[in-house]
Amino acid sequence: MSTSLANPGVGLAVLCTVMVLCAAVIYRLAALGSPLIAPRAAIRGALQLAAVSLILAAALAHLWSSILVLVVMFAAAVWTAGRRAEAGWSAAWLALALLAGVGTVLPLMLVSGVVPLEGVALVPVGGIVLGGAMTATSLSARKGLDAIENRWGEVEAALSLGLSVRDARMEVVRSAATDALLPGLDQTRTVGLVTLPGAFVGVLLASGSAVQAGAVQILVLVGLLLAQTCAVAVTIELVARESVHRPRLHETHR
DSSP states (O other), rough: OOOOOOOSSSSHHHHHOOOOOOOHHHHHHTTOOOOTHHHHHHHHHHHHHHHHHHHHHTTTSSSHHHHHHHHHHHHHHHHHHHHHOOOGGGGHHHHHHHHHOOOOOHHHHHHHHHSSSSSHHHHHHHHHHHHHHHHHHHHHHHHHHHHHHTTTTHHHHHHTOOOOHHHHHHHHHHHHHHHGGGHHHHHHHTTTTBBBBBBHHHHHHHHHHHHHHHHHHHHHHHHHHHHHHHHHHHHHHHHHHSSSOOOOHHHHHH
C-alpha cells in the first residue's frame, strides 16, 4: 500500500483552491472579515513554502548550510517574538530566551546520538523545537508585559513594602507568563487521544511504522517541554528585570 500523500499536481492545486474559496465564502457569510483574508494567507503560505522547499533542497545537502538555515530561522523567531510582545528594541533580549530553549535541547539530542548530526535531521527537529520556544517566548513576554501594565498598582504596593524592582515585577509577571506553558503541556497530555501531531503523521507516512512514529513524536514533545520551560523561565526574568519592556510604559514608570 502506498503511503504517499499530497503529491504535487493538478489535483492538489484544485483541492486547495476549492478549500480556500470555501473559506472566503464563509468569511463573507459569517461577517468574519474581508473574504480576501483566506486567499491572501493561502497564496503567501504557498509562495513561502515553495521558496523554502527550493532552499532546503540545496541546504540539506551540507551540514554548514543546514546550520546557516537554522541561524536564519533563529533570527526570524527573535523578530517574531519581539513583534508579538510589542517590546520595541528591547525585544532583542528575547534572543537569550530562545537560545536557552534551543541551546539546551539540541545539544542533548545530538550528544546522545538520538538525532544524527546531519542536515536532514537537524533542520526539521531544530525547526520544531525553535518554533515551540518562539511561541512560548512571545506568549510569556506579551502576557508578562500586559500584567505589568494592567496591574501596576500591585507592583507599586510591593515596592512600598520594600521589595526590589525585580521581585515586585516578578510577583505579577510569573503568574501571568507561565500560562504560556499550557499549550505545550496540553499537547503532550492529549497526544494520541485527541490529536496526532505532525511529526507522528510525517514519520508514519514516510516509514509505515507506528512504533517509529511514536518514538519520534515523544522525542519532539519532551524536547519541546524542556525548550519551552527554559525559554519562559528566561523570558520572565528578562521582563522582571526590565531588560524587556514597552518603551512608553518604561518611561512612565521610571
